[in-house]
Amino acid sequence: MSSKGIAILGSTGSIGVNTLDVCAQHPDRYRVVALSAGQNSARMIAQAKHFRPEVVAMADTKAAAEVTEALAGENIRVLAGEEGVIEVASWASAQMTVSAIVGGAGLRPTLAAIRARKDIALANKECLVMAGSLFMAEIGRYQVRLIPVDSEHSAIFQVFQNSNWMRRLVLTASGGPFRGWRRQQLHGVTPAQAVAHPNWSMGRKISVDSSTMMNKGLEVIEAHWLFGLPAEQIDVVVHPQSIVHSMVEYQDGSVLAQMGVPDMRTPIAVALAWPERIPTTVKSLDLPKLGQLDFYDKPDKRDFPCLELAYEALRRGGIAPVVLNAANEIAVAAFLEGAIGYLEIADLIVKTMDYLGHAPIESIDHLFAVDLQARMTAQQLGRLAH
Numbered sequence: 125m126s127s128k129g130i131a132i133l134g135s136t137g138s139i140g141v142n143t144l145d146v147c148a149q150h151p152d153r154y155r156v157v158a159l160s161a162g163q164n165s166a167r168m169i170a171q172a173k174h175f176r177p178e179v180v181a182m183a184d185t186k187a188a189a190e191v192t193e194a195l196a197g198e199n200i201r202v203l204a205g206e207e208g209v210i211e212v213a214s215w216a217s218a219q220m221t222v223s224a225i226v227g228g229a230g231l232r233p234t235l236a237a238i239r240a241r242k243d244i245a246l247a248n249k250e251c252l253v254m255a256g257s258l259f260m261a262e263i264g265r266y267q268v269r270l271i272p273v274d275s276e277h278s279a280i281f282q283v284f285q286n287s288n289w290m291r292r293l294v295l296t297a298s299g300g301p302f303r304g305w306r307r308q309q310l311h312g313v314t315p316a317q318a319v320a321h322p323n324w325s326m327g328r329k330i331s332v333d334s335s336t337m338m339n340k341g342l343e344v345i346e347a348h349w350l351f352g353l354p355a356e357q358i359d360v361v362v363h364p365q366s367i368v369h370s371m372v373e374y375q376d377g378s379v380l381a382q383m384g385v386p387d388m389r390t391p392i393a394v395a396l397a398w399p400e401r402i403p404t405t406v407k408s409l410d411l412p413k414l415g416q417l418d419f420y421d422k423p424d425k426r427d428f429p430c431l432e433l434a435y436e437a438l439r440r441g442g443i444a445p446v447v448l449n450a451a452n453e454i455a456v457a458a459f460l461e462g463a464i465g466y467l468e469i470a471d472l473i474v475k476t477m478d479y480l481g482h483a484p485i486e487s488i489d490h491l492f493a494v495d496l497q498a499r500m501t502a503q504q505l506g507r508l509a510h
């Protein structure tokens with residue numbers, strides 16, 4: 125059996141570390157050939173010494189200089205800046221690129237990987253939120269395989285049969301750390317409270333998104349592009365245990381769900397091995413010990429407006445999802461820095477979407493221009509420092 129070359133974008137993050145863990149369990153199947161990250165030079169140096177890739181890249185040039193110095197004499201190329209990350213994404217000996225940079229910064233490198241004909245294991249949901257139709261067109265044009273890593277979309281992918289016979293998709297949402305809270309209780313929420321997800325250990329940005337329900341909104345848009353169903357056929361149900369990762373209801377009434385303990389190494393292993401399966405060290409699901417699984421309606425939009433904002437952006441199309449995503453990234457970063465309060469996250473997204481209005485997206489260059497404009501607008505409307 126020949127081994128598969130793997131490039132990982134965002135190797136120092138939560139998905140990146142879990143991906144390396146799965147690869148380490150199967151050294152005969154996977155060769156880690158290229159790694160990239162942002163600023164965490166210490167973690168990258170340790171990963172490079174352990175996995176011995178051919179190349180690593182740091183988006184941050186100071187971090188790249190630190191990695192270059194630490195890896196002198198190790199026969200590992202070190203690249204810097206976004207160009208370096210793009211080289212890693214399209215590295216010649218990689219067959220698959222794992223897209224796990226957080227936020228819109230992942231879009232250019234992931235498009236580069238597609239154009240270099242790499243199969244894509246996609247964790248970065250922002251790519252599809254921002255560029256859905258253009259992104260899927262590139263996947264078709266370059267004839268590469270796109271396998272979702274996001275747990276809900278991996279679940280649907282695993283039980284997917286034929287979209288013609290689907291009645292609806294049902295995405296499960298944990299409800300996050302503030303499940304059941306009302307708007308008046310959310311005023312004084314702190315970053316430490318917002319990143320404390322009840323079931324998953326994840327990066328700070330997606331953890332805040334889970335707490336506002338924006339994560340589920342982004343996932344509705346992601347599901348639309350991956351599986352081709354309109355907003356009206358994509359539902360959300362709250363499931364606090366995160367054991368049922370999502371469901372597909374077919375027109376004959378049959379509902380297929382995928383279950384497992386909440387551990388991202390399962391969807392990562394599915395993406396790396398598809399259409400085969402590989403063993404992982406993920407614990408078995410002990411249903412008698414769990415006792416029961418609970419399901420509730422999604423929260424009232426007056427308490428958690430972000431989910432409905434995302435549905436609205438999907439229905440509007442054009443620039444709306446790009447603006448939604450950009451404003452959310454600015455607002456979440458500002459909240460994490462203590463510059464705005466928790467409830468101002470949604471307020472700033474609404475203001476930015478209202479300010480920029482409706483327009484079609486004409487090209488990928490136009491999309492990046494709108495993204496930049498939306499980020500600057502959100503900063504101005506929120507009176508935030510650039």
Ligand SMILES: NC(=O)C1=CN([C@@H]2O[C@H](COP(=O)(O)OP(=O)(O)OC[C@H]3O[C@@H](n4cnc5c(N)ncnc54)[C@H](OP(=O)(O)O)[C@@H]3O)[C@@H](O)[C@H]2O)C=CC1
Pocket residue numbers: 133134135136137138139140160161162163164165183209223224225226227229247248249250273274275324325326327328329330388
């Ligand atoms: N964590 C999870 O369980 C899940 C995550 N996802 C999605 O996967 C993606 C990654 O999430 P997660 O792993 O939690 O995030 P983390 O914050 O843990 O990791 C983000 C990674 O991206 C790198 N990075 C950040 N900015 C840049 C940049 N400008 N250029 C290059 N690299 C950059 C970081 O590098 P450094 O730290 O070195 O600065 C880090 O390696 C997100 O889109 C998220 O929505 C989806 C489902 C589940």
Ligand SMILES: CC(=O)[C@@H](O)[C@H](O)COP(=O)(O)O
Pocket residue numbers: 274275276296297298299300324333334335339340388
């Ligand atoms: C692990 C994963 O896929 C996350 O996107 C997760 O779904 C977040 O949980 P929420 O359901 O709370 O958004």
Ligand SMILES: [Mn+2]
Pocket residue numbers: 274275276343
């Ligand atoms: Mn998810």
